[in-house]
Amino acid sequence: MIAEIGHYALALAFFVALAQTVVPLYGAARRDPALMGFAAPAASAQFLCIAISFGALTHAFVTSDFSVSNVAENSHSLKPLLYKISGVWGNHEGSMLFWVLILALFGFAVAAFGRQLPESLKARVISIQGLIGLAFLGFILLTSNPFERLDPAPLDGRDLNPLLQDPGLAFHPPMLYVGYVGFSLAFSFAMAALIEGKVDPAWARWVRPWTLAAWTFLTAGITLGSWWAYYELGWGGWWFWDPVENASFMPWLAGTALLHSAIVVEKRDALKAWTILLAIITFSLSLMGTFLVRSGILTSVHAFAVDPERGLYILGILIVAVGGSLTLFAVRAPALKASGLFAPVSREGGLVLNNLILSVATATVFIGTLYPLFLDAMTGDKVSVGAPFFNATFVPVMIPLLVLLAIGPLLPWKRGNLRVAIEKLWVSALFTVVVAGGIFVLADDAPLAPVLGFGFAAWVAGGVVTELAERIRLFRVPLTDSLRRVFSLPGAAYGMSLAHIGIAIFICGATGETNWTRELVVNSKPGDTLSLGQYELVLESVDRTQGPNYFADTATLSVSKNGAPFAVLHPERRLYPVQQMPTTEAAIRSGIAGDLYVAIGEGSAAQGIIVRVWVKPLVPWIWVGALMMVIGGLFSLSDRRLRVGAPKRSTRRPGGPAVAEGAD
Structure with missing residues (x-):
């Protein structure tokens, strides 16, 4: 009976998603407050329905209800409770239900916490979220029913894939899904902005916290997956450039570019069209990852072996989402005029270069991952593209980014002086020379690769310390003033510093493991x-x-x-x-x-x-570095300025002017 309730709730969620898609979008076009106001309760109702459905499936797994086909195929009565619960998303049907649960959760979050969003923008964002949910709820109901019954029910189940019976795999998929699906909000904001024809600094401020949250969880999910592969598969490696690993890495790279691009929109009202395009590309890559895992075209420990017809359905969603969004972008993007101007040598210029490098890196991984699939489909020839290709192409592309990580934050907004910024890095340069020279002299076997790896890590770390010293004006004002500045720095500043230090530590770990194992x-x-x-x-x-x-x-x-x-x-x-x-x-x-x-x-x-x-x-050091990037993301999210509705309301002193807190 509980399974039938779950199925009914899932079907109800489909019709709620349909109403959530149509009514607010129509209301925003008509500027009807009542119809636009329908968006928030519809998003809440959809989340509630899917949560009930997910709870029903979880109950079936925990109680070992083998009359449910999904439970019989992926569980066993002797399995520990943790793996009975993780078995809910350790299969195709359950993972898709979890996917739409997270999607609905993000829609509900906008409804609950987006009170200061313009009503028309909020209605359109929630409507686009509903449209995405509608597509995937239809996919689940038509091709991947998680509540299908067996009659007669078997005495016991076939058990979950033993590789998935591990704590790392219990928590890795939820983190990864929150990251994957979280980028849907950036996509929805982008589509809503294109429909309205308005992208401004306020829009960028509303997008950034959701994008940052998705990026943080995706970082955690990728790290947990890498850690699991390291200790569970018994091959001693932590990254194999597996196509499914790459499928999560590509949206991470694009999402990193999106985060930095949104800063330029917020600060300088520039790069509007580019930021919208990045939001589309990032979510499209997330959808592509969902397709690769479930299409049956890949053989991987990470992939679900399913009917290729299901993959065709997801491919159809991917084509419509990407094609439709890019078409809308092509029509509306020319109207997104940038009003902020900046010199090539400036903080904005550094962020633009950051975006270009990350885009090239994403394209490199994309080509290396999909080229064998295209070649197989077109000619039947099978080729293997593995670590040698990516090490020879991806790593050199990232080297300029590491150089830029230290220089960029020292450049002022709008117009800067490259010579002055580099001169500030003399301590970082000295530290780099000492570390690289020490590796060359002290290591028993120190070819060029570890010398360069540790040298670049030292350069990045030195740049972070220099940038923090500049922020607190160390040695240029009294020490007490510098200490006061330390405690008054915004959370986003510490978040950026922790993330960049995490990159430096990660580079040290990856370099040591790769060269000295x-x-x-x-x-x-x-x-x-x-x-x-x-x-x-x-x-x-x-x-x-x-x-x-x-x-x-x-x-x-x-x-x-x-x-x-x-x-x-x-x-x-x-x-x-x-x-x-x-x-x-x-x-x-x-x-x-x-x-x-x-x-x-x-x-x-x-x-x-x-x-x-x-x-x-x-x-x-690999795990510590990645963990520091996650903590950096959380620190940035704690910054009031990066949360929706962050600025406090104005307060007025008796007889005095109004004072607004939290402004940049």
């Missing part, structure tokens, strides 16, 4: 000793253990470092009997200097097992 693969029996660098590992035993829904061969290895006891590690090779699928559970000892990573393969205690050992320097 050492590996040992041997067949070992209990009692054997393995040596790699400073470490000696003794395989003590291989034991058969049992988990709640799997069997495992668990190895015990005693590790010493430079002759002293260091750790005891227990890597596992699991077998999930329901799906007859093995998985690898690596044992990792992490420290600030790097990871000791051990995984085991096939074999037995009698005949020996395959033991893989990696020494991976600075890998934790």
Whole structure:
């Protein structure tokens, strides 16, 4: 009965979305306040209906209701509760329901927190959100019903893909979806602005917090996915340039450009058409990621193996969304005249260059990801485009961006002096030389790549410190005044600094892991000793253990470092009997200097097992750097100026003038 309620609520949400699309849009065209006012309750009603539907599906998974086909295909009675819950979105049907839930949540958020938006703009934004929801609700109801019943119901389920039975994969998809779907709001704001024919600094201020929230969650989602792949798949890597990984990385790159472009619209009333186009491209790339994962054209641990006909439906949505939005852009964009002028050498000029570099980087990843698919479709030829291509094309494109990261924030708005900005970076330049020279001299094997990697990281970090010193006028005013300025800086300033420092730390981690990883693969029996660098590992035993829904061969290895006891590690090779699928559970000892990573393969205690050992320097710096970018995004969101309706209402002192707080 609960499953039928969920299905009914989903169908009701479809009709609510239809009304949410038509009524406010018509009301905005007629300037009818009553019809425009329908947008907010419609968005709330749609979110409530989808939340009820999602709750019903979650109930079916938690109670192991195997009369629901989706539960029977993707769950098992012995599965731990966490994975029963994560199983709700660990399949195609459930993930699409979660997708529209997040979409409706963002529409509801605009209705609830967009009180200071102009009524016509708010109505159109919510209407476009409803149109997107209408398309995907139709897709779910017609092709991907998550509440389809089985009669008779099986005694137990087929279990969730064992690779997905992991805490990292329990939280990775929700974070990723909030990021993916969050960019729908930037798209809706862009479409509403094109319909109205008005893009101004106020519009940019309203768009930025939603875009920043989506970017922050997408950063967290990509990081969690990379971390999961690192410790769960047993291959020792954290990024493979897998097409589905790239599908989430492309909207991240475009969204980063969109964030910076919106700043120029807000500050200088310029780059209007370009910012609108970026909003369209960013959400289009998010839709493309949804298509790639569900079309059946990719083979990936991240992809859902589904009927290609479903992929055709999503492809149709993608074509209509992209084609329709670009057509509207082509008609209306010429009317978006920029009123703010700026010199090429200025903060705005630096942000424009930032956008150009990020756009080229996005195009590079796009071509490398889709070229094999196009070639296969056109000629039947199969080619593999992997890490060598992306390392040779993407990395060089990003080098100018790293140089710009330090210089750009030191340029003033409207007109600047490049020589003066560079002169301010003399400490950063000195720090860069010291770090790069130290790597070259002290490292046992220091080819050009790590010297450049750590050098650019030092340059970025030095630029952040220099920019903060300039903000607080360090050594140019009394120290007490500088300290006072430290505590009065807006959250967005700290957010930018933390994100840029996070990039520097990330570069150090990626450079160290890529260039200095050492590996040992041997067949070992209990009692054997393995040596790699400073470490000696003794395989003590291989034991058969049992988990709640799997069997495992668990190895015990005693590790010493430079002759002293260091750790005891227990890597596992699991077998999930329901799906007859093995998985690898690596044992990792992490420290600030790097990871000791051990995984085991096939074999037995009698005949020996395959033991893989990696020494991976600075890998934790990758996660720390990404985490700092996320924290930077959250800091920026805490800035009142970046929230919708941020400026406080004016206050009037008795007998005095009105005072407005929170203004730039």
